[in-house]
Amino acid sequence: MTESGNPSQPVNVNEYDASHIQVLEGREAIRRRPGMYIGSTGERGLNQMVYEVVSYAVDEHLAGHADTIDVTITADGGIRVADNGRGLPVEVEEPTGKSAVERELTQSSFGSKPRTGYWLSGGLSGLGLCVVNALSSRLKVEIHRDGHRWTQEYEKGIPITALTRNEESSGHGTAIVFLPDADIFETTLWSFATLSQRLQELAFLNGGLAISLTDERPERPVRYHHTEGLRAYVAHLNPYPPSLVHSPAIAFESENQDQTIFVQVAMQWNTWPAGEVRSFANSTRTHEGGAHEQGFRTALTDLVNDYARRQRHLCADDADITAEAIYEGLTTVISVKLAHPVFEGSTRTRLRNPEADAYVQEVIREHLTDWLDHNPNEAAAIIRHILNAST
Template structure:
């Protein structure tokens, strides 16, 4: 081919904006046009609802899979008016549904990230054959209809209301997605995790597609990650120590809070689940490193005080200390530092130091207050170490 035929200049560049850009390359925004992308759409709308509920201190999010292939998400949180703030300081719901650059991805310790990212309401709207948004605030119930990302008419008042909240119903576009059927099991498992990690939140999931009648599950866990670890342990059998060791602490050095729960069970495997701002950190990170540091320091210090280790003995390795350990480590940070292309690894050196110190202090106090139970745990760790 000649150089003349390979010429490429500004005239060859196609600029797509807004809904056109999303519909042209849907996989760029939601990850795939298969089931995974479909679930990301649901997670994004549910994430919006969860943030609205947490902003009020707690409440309910109800998700329904409708018989005609739609998904309806209703919350009783703080509603965003269609027009936004009167002074222009905040964007309205209509702008968020129709503008790709309506604002940055939400962040901060009070934000629960339900999906692997927050793609924005326009993306869901543009990839849906139709979407209905309902806002209940200021005593008025208003509704707006959209088709493939375009508003069909201005928001219309449909009646008075005494409640506050938002309902978004959308129908994924069959022209875009390979399937429009969400997995009840996948959604339920993620919603269960989010409920464990946010104790003031209640999430329900109803499947109205079943021929045998609706199926519904509801998740609410007042004890937070303590309940999470109890549920994980129930899957493996009886533990040496039936009481979950759990604590919550705020540390300004890392600009956030941590919630940790753990117990040693009878299995030989470590089962550790870690989260940052409710996002699952598949690759771990500094909060996991800090957790391991703290557990190792507390176990080693208690063993030395009890004469199980001399001053010259090296402490047991991390693999021995965490053998049979079931734990959940959740941090909520104002400015989380995610590393890597899929943001599954948490960074931040202060996070490691803060979590390590907190775990060491709390677990050390727990050992002192329950010496018999501590002995059952630490003796096994030291005994297994000597058998190596």
């Protein structure tokens, strides 16, 4: 083989050796290829920075240690996320000699986080805080834990101060303030409406968790707290009572025996032709659906047909009701929380776990059948609505 530029001169293979292979790790890899970690360097990636820090705080709630998250868009264009959880751990870990909080903010670690006691986690499977730190021009962490207030500051992912123990404190929780790096992002302007919508969504998905958003440019506080969880979410999506086929929304939840999958479902039919199915896995919106959504659709189609025949709305020789008729005017929110979620693609928009399909089917068949049997009038109205949609 010869070089195309000079057919008579042989290629010197020694010009390409191991020294030409560049391996990027940690902070350098994140800053060189940010899109691989947060999806883009545009507005979507910018917002993902907030969602990753908030996901850590939501994990604290799911572990039973936090019930409040306060998010602030600061006057200088930064973001502050504070929770009343346990506080990031501050002890020094051997053999690195670094504090646990510094490792959390500087080292990527795929998989579960046993030291924090989470059986499930949202965000980027342990990468979230590390990625946010690496892509911020400045970041400060403040922790109330172990009887004191602790602080540490970073620039572009590099610690510029040691973890410092300050005055005594009886509080608990973590506050992270970061300023996204303008040299990396195409825009560093936050959309209050976009952040507000996602935070409200998280409050719906995590019933009992209070989430506030304050904008200091000027101040515009909002607070979300939905004790009814997904039922309140469906009511929010179906805001016109005259159009409802039944009320309130059907809602149920269940956890498997191994406590590795927790399923929540809320659903309500209305007379609008267009329905909507919104699915989530560990509070992440799965826009492309996946195993949990497939399980719901399979079980619901079979169940509605079985119920319609059992109640003699369909004769023995009638064709099955189509899925299209069943889903006309149906608004549904499906949320699953898994110990080990498997997503397709870096954007995490489709869930692959087959056990989610099987367990969602089991939950739908058991709980929805029970609801239909105990609410015969509402069940009859739903079946009439579906039969009308099929004609």
